[in-house]
Amino acid sequence: MALTAPLVVEFPFTRSLGPVQSAFLTGLRERTVLGVRTADGRVLVPPAEYDPGTAEELRDLVEVGSTGTVTTWSWEPDPRPKRPLRTPFAWVLVRLDGADTALLHALDAPGPEAVHTGMRVRIRWAAERTGAITDIACFEPYGGEERRAHVTPHSGQFADPVTVLTTPARLDYTYTPGRAQSRHLDALARHRITGERCPACRKVYVPPRGVCPTCGVATAEEVDVGPRGTVTTFCVVNIKARHLDIDVPYVYAHIALDGADLALHGRIAGIPCEQVRMGLRVEPVWTGDGRHPDHYRPTGEPDAAYDTYKGLL
């Protein structure tokens, strides 16, 4: 049975908006749709900071209409979580009255037969608005004709402007360690530490990755290493990392297990930090039902001579 586990990557990224996006999103909060006028007179909605054609800086903001025309669309029959609408809807590109480019959003419609390119739509504003694209809840069908002249200059100035947006992102993976790592993990669960020997250079890799990075050939020969080893180098960590539940200070060490050709990383405990030294002989300590050693502790053997591990630094 192959090991698998969920791997979730999630972070609340922030976005500094800059002058144009700040005005656009703050405008939405105030039920005002702003575009930007290019040197050749076109009006871009949503507004761009720089002209996509000429690269000129764009700052000439204008207010456009809240009604517009669908330029193309696609039906979403089975909305996933976090879509703008929970019921089936159309993704639409809407050219708002007065604009020369189209804005992507959702159209609330009873079915695909009710949607067509060229149809007239209007903004349905969200009841609670914060200065985000979701301040437009969606578009809805609208009977009125296009009003071409609906463009007025706008300063882009609002009280209490939105300048930074938080945009949480989340990726869900299913992680499966490969053959070599799975075999290593199985052995660890039985408190054995194993590596794999490269058939070409004969070096023993711990943990094994199934391949020798210098020879580029697959490794398969399993080799027991350690459990004792030598601290080759280390640092004393005095600041707490937010993802770790370990009291500081602690020693983060490179440990060359006996029989391994490169050091792995581990924590040293059972000895005051200031007494940890290069060459210290250590052994793994498993606690609870942890698969990996919780830490390494001194064995009490004499220190290893520098010459025996200097090639592993």
Place this chain on the structure above:
Amino acid sequence: MSAVHAVHATHAVHKEPVAVVGIGQTKHAAARRDVSIAGLVREAARRALDDAELDWTDIEAVVLGKAPDFFEGVMMPELHLADALGAAGKPVLRVHTAGSVGGSTALVAANLVAARIHGTVLALAFEKQSESNAMWGLSLPVPFQPPLLAGAGGFFAPHVRAYIRRTGAPPGVGALVAYKDRRNALKNPYAHLHEHGITLEKVRSSPMLWDPVRYSETCPSSDGACAVVLTGRAGAARSPHPPAWLHGGAMRSEPTLFAGKDFVSPRAGRDCAADVYRQAGITDPRGEIDVAELYVPFSWYEPMWLENLGFAAEGEGWKLTESGATALDGDLPVNPSGGVLSTNPIGASGLIRFAEAALQVRGRAGEHQVDGVRRALGHAYGGGAQFFAMWLVGDRPPGG
């Protein structure tokens, strides 16, 4: 002569000489909340164009570099930054080699000019670290693996200890580097950290974060961008200011971990430097190179790189630092700009090294200009000391 050699010889003759004619940087800061990412890159690019007295239409291709996309959470940012960089209708290339990416970006752009694929190319690199948390981006919890026990500083601190053990360097050398670089930064208006009250004693008494690395010996987290305009002989002839000429450039990689890896002096770094020196005809780096901008995110990496790059014999790098040779008034100033220790928008940090080297040979570094610089080295490294990029620039065309 074999056919292969004949082809190489012909190729060498016909390579277009590459000149740096425009350089621009943002004001680097912990958080540039006043600009979007587009606004940030634009600030650097516009300054580079202004320096070269060129406009967007003069640029034929844009090469953009930054560190992992996780650092801002924008996938393929080169797509949405095309407008800000005037890239409509032009090729846009994205480069990614972790912390060395700024250097790699400049070299990819330089190769486009050298191969005569494009006449004038804009190379730009950025990072807006305030939009996320790089430490988080580097420490994603992988199932079944023990947690990483430290961030970037903790990752590199054991290698610093190994260097000290190997060379017998006295423990105070790192503080000398940090004090020097932070003082140099006071002369650089673009630098992030301007610690006006800095003293050697303050560095020495700053908190020990990852023993043997103290707080004041670590790089800050910055928002910033850097841009350079590269062109050939014709473009250089039109340049309003003296160009910097590319005499040698190379990149090398090696795995993060392998049996026999030398973390203190990685082979990829030594090989990369040797390639650059061969191209530039340098046989005595210490004697022939006037200034070096080295990627030193933790103070001790200055003496470590001095050895790795051949400025000092193995075990002797710390003596060069201790003697004052690498100070602004020494005979081999290292990081007159203040370096990564004073400014670290990760993706841009390598390009800033390359750009600062070019500023020095152009005589346009301002208050931190070193007198009479004819050759300068720009250096970058990244990942777990696995990617290296370097260039050597001179005040005269190669071979001239």
